[in-house]
Amino acid sequence: MVESRWRRAGSTLLRVVAVWMVSTLTMLALAGLLPDFRLQSEDGESITRTAVTAAWGAGAFGLLGALVWPVAVRALLLVPALLLGLLVFFLNGSLLLLALRLIPDGGGEAAPETAVLVAAVMSAVASATSTALAVHDDNAYRRRLSRLATRRRRRRGEDVGRTAADGTVFLQLDGVGHEVLQRAAKDGVMPTVAEWLATTHRLTPWRTDWSSQTGASQLAILHGTNHDVPAFRWYEKDTGRVMVSNRPASAAELQRRAIERTGDGGLLTVDGASRGNLFSGGADQLALVLSIAARRGKANRSRAGYFAYFSDPANAVRTAGAFFAEVVREIRQSTRARLRGDTPRIGRGGLYPFIRAFATVVERDVVVAAVLGDMLAGRTAVYADLVAYDEVAHHSGPHSRDAMQVLERLDRSLALIAKVSEHTPRGYRIVLLSDHGQSPGQTFAGAYGLTLKDLVRAGCGLPVSRRAERSRSGAEARDAARHTLHTALHRRLTEGADEVAAPSSEPIVLASGNLALISFPDVPERLSREEIDARHPALLRTLASHPGIGFLLVRSEEHGSLVLGPGGMEIPLAELDDDGPLAVFGAGAADAVRRTDSFPHVADIMVNSMYDPETGTVHAFEAQIGSHGGLGGEQSQPFLLSPLELSAPVSGGAELIGAEQVHEVLRRWLNESEGPQVPIAPLGRTASPG
Known part of the structure; x- marks a missing residue:
């Protein structure tokens, strides 16, 4: 035992020395290549003296990184996430300048901009060297993982032996439809998924609710209900506010309502972890969870995931470098699409390249690292959302090469998670699922020359933009509104008809992909079809007959709720x-x-875009050529990929319908591992732990 400990200590020391030597050589090489970076005085020094200076500098830089970096990163968490990559480079460069000042005789010197470059290269080389040494020594790699897991479990006062019961990792590939996953596996885009499909997992499609978007689906998957979530964004007349699923305050309120309705905290209430999600699922371990992001104080641990990941300077530099590489990739891809004249196409400038890079690099890296940490700690249930594909598919299209490249990188993350599960203190069942798919198609504005809001305003006889006025749809809507109003006024004057109602407020039009909601805020209750016709006689007819609209939902005082559509x-x-x-x-x-x-909180008028079953296309009411939010095509067909050792999601050829049923399936799977791990109770009743 003593000999084994000495052997491990010696192996660790050798790796530290090896990394130090490689860092020293890297610093010497950079000093020879970069004119603004030197390791000797202006009078010149011997090669030996320069090498000693480089060794001092490399050692000081490594030590400062270990001691100062974690504290500095905690402070960096206060800045907006999009600035994090830039500040990482500046911080690393500052540490290098400080390390050079600590060299005896002050031989080292670098220009600030050169220091940033030198620090980035040295961190990357040191990380690569350390990883290569550990990975090639498989026993060392296994011991390191085991040691990390043991340490974490001891801190929690748990048994450090390998747990008999398996844990479960739920990985949500945001926006990846059932058909997209099948095609990606078949075409070799996702070899890890292809292997699972061929050997260990079963693939089950499921059907979303009308609101096919992350807010509704994930709320039900994690908390058991998405009651009263009509869309991604909607107006609530009783509170006078607009709810938006990906805003912290709205997400917190939706989570509160769900818990109140179901009577329990959610899928992850027992030893669970929630990573990169809109909602917590009742988990105690949280990172990048939106519903708690608005909290202040110790209760908000959402950004702790950033600290856990970026406290390692090598992680920070590697992710920051990949972040800027992704920005360049997006600019190159969007420019190429514009030069080729690809259609449909939307603008991809402004901040979008940075938003894409954050979703596809920073958030992916942080979430994956958090999941690996949860597995090493032996947690019972982990639910993580990887949003990279969804972000790119919105702007490049769900079947585009850009989106497929993102799936390739996500597949590598899945392979890493599967590999690490071989070294964790308990076995893990990996369940892959999505919350919705995406349907392609030109935007409503691109197809018809005006937005839905312009069309609604024109149908109400309200002023619209000059561009919308010139469009055929806008002109027809305004002409219809004028004609109908003139007819009503004529009847009033000649036949003594009832007075035409005058609206006291403008309609609120909110888009959620190819689903839109129209509300009249001055009326506290849901406006009826008859009241809408009295206010705006041409509006419903204008919307229902438009070729870009599939159907409307309104309430009628005489006939109950009605579906209106083309041809009257x-x-x-x-x-x-x-x-x-x-x-x-x-x-x-x-x-x-x-x-x-x-x-x-259903809107006065619910609007679903057209859907062409031959092409699978819809028209988004916002700037997206890959969209989801309503009915029509692949957006309503997500997937559930589960290990064969788990019971089948449904039996007897039944269909899995709605995110609430998916929650029941996931909850059942958690309870199949040596008794209940989460409380079970019917909706609306308080559950007691099983």
Whole structure:
């Protein structure tokens, strides 16, 4: 035992010395290549003296990185995330300048901008060397992982032996549809997924609710309900505020409502971890969780994930470098698409290259590192969201080469997680799933020359932009509004008809992909079809007959809720079935619309875009050529990829419908490992731990 400890200590010392030597050689090489970086005085020094100076500098830089970097990174967490990559380089360069000042005789000197470059190269080389030495020594690599896991479990007062019961890691590939995953596996884009499909996992499609977006799906998956979430963003008349699923205050409120409705904290309440999600799922271990981001004080641990990852300077430099490389990649790809004249296409300038780089590099790296840490700590359940594909698919298209390259990199992250699971203190079942897919198509504005908001305003007889006025749809809507108003006024004067109602507020139009919600804020309750016609006689007819709109949902005082559509279609919602006018949107569309119609905060007018089943395209009401949020095509068809050792999600050929059913399946799987690990109770009843 003593001999083994000495051997391990000797091996560790040798690796430290090896990294120090490589760093010293790197510093010497850079001093020879860069004119503004030197390791000797102006009078010149011997090669031996210069080498000693380099060794001092490399050692001081490494020591400062170990001691100062964690403290500095904690302070950096106060700055916006998009500035983090830039500050990482400046901080690393500052540490190098400080290290050069600590060299005896003051032989080292570098220009500030050169110091940034030297520090980045040295950190990258040191990280690569250390990783290579550890990985090639498989026993050392296993011991290191085991030691980390043991240390963490001891801090939590747990048994440090390997746990008999398996844990579960739920990895959400945001926005990846069932068809996209199948194609990526078949075409070799995702070899890890392909191997799982061929050997250890089963693939199950599932159907989203009408609101096919992360806010609704993930809330139900993690907390058991998405009741009263009609879209990604919506207006609430009783509170007078706009709810947006990816805003911290809205996410916190949605989570609170879900917990109140179900009676328990969520899927991850027992020894769980939530990473990169909109909601916590009841987990105690949190990183990058939006619903707690608005909190202040110790209760907000969401940004701790950044500290845990960037406290290693090598991680910081590697991710920062990849961040700027991704920015360049996006600029190159968007320029190429513009020169080729690709269609459909949207603008990808401004801050978007940096937003994309954050989603595809920074958030991915931090979330994956947090998941690996959870597995090493032996946590029971982990749920993590990887948003990279969804962000790129919105702007480049869900089937684009840009999006496929993102899937390639995500597949490598899955392979890493699977590899690390071989060294964790308990076995792990890896479940892969998505929250929705994406449907391609030109934007509504791109196809018709005006936004839906412009069309609504034109149908109400309100002023619109000059560009919208010149469009065919805008001109027709304004002409219809004028004609209808003149007719109503004429009837009032000649036939004594009732007075035409004058609206006291402008409509609020909110887009959620290819789903839009129109609300009239001056009326506290849901406005009826008859009241809308009295205010704006041409509005509903203008919207329902527009070629870019598939159908409308409104409430009628006489007929109950109605679905309106092209050709004067008016059908009571209660009479709709899968063979009716909504059949083109897929099985279950009528039920999905009926469910949303029952929500307290359903809008006065719900608008779903057209869907072409031959091309699979929709029209997003916002600037996206890959969209989701409503009904139509691949956006409503996510997937669930689960290990064969778990029970089948559904049996007897049944279909998995709605995110709430997905929650029930995931909860069942957690309980299949040696008894209940999370409380189980019917919706609306308080659950007690099993």
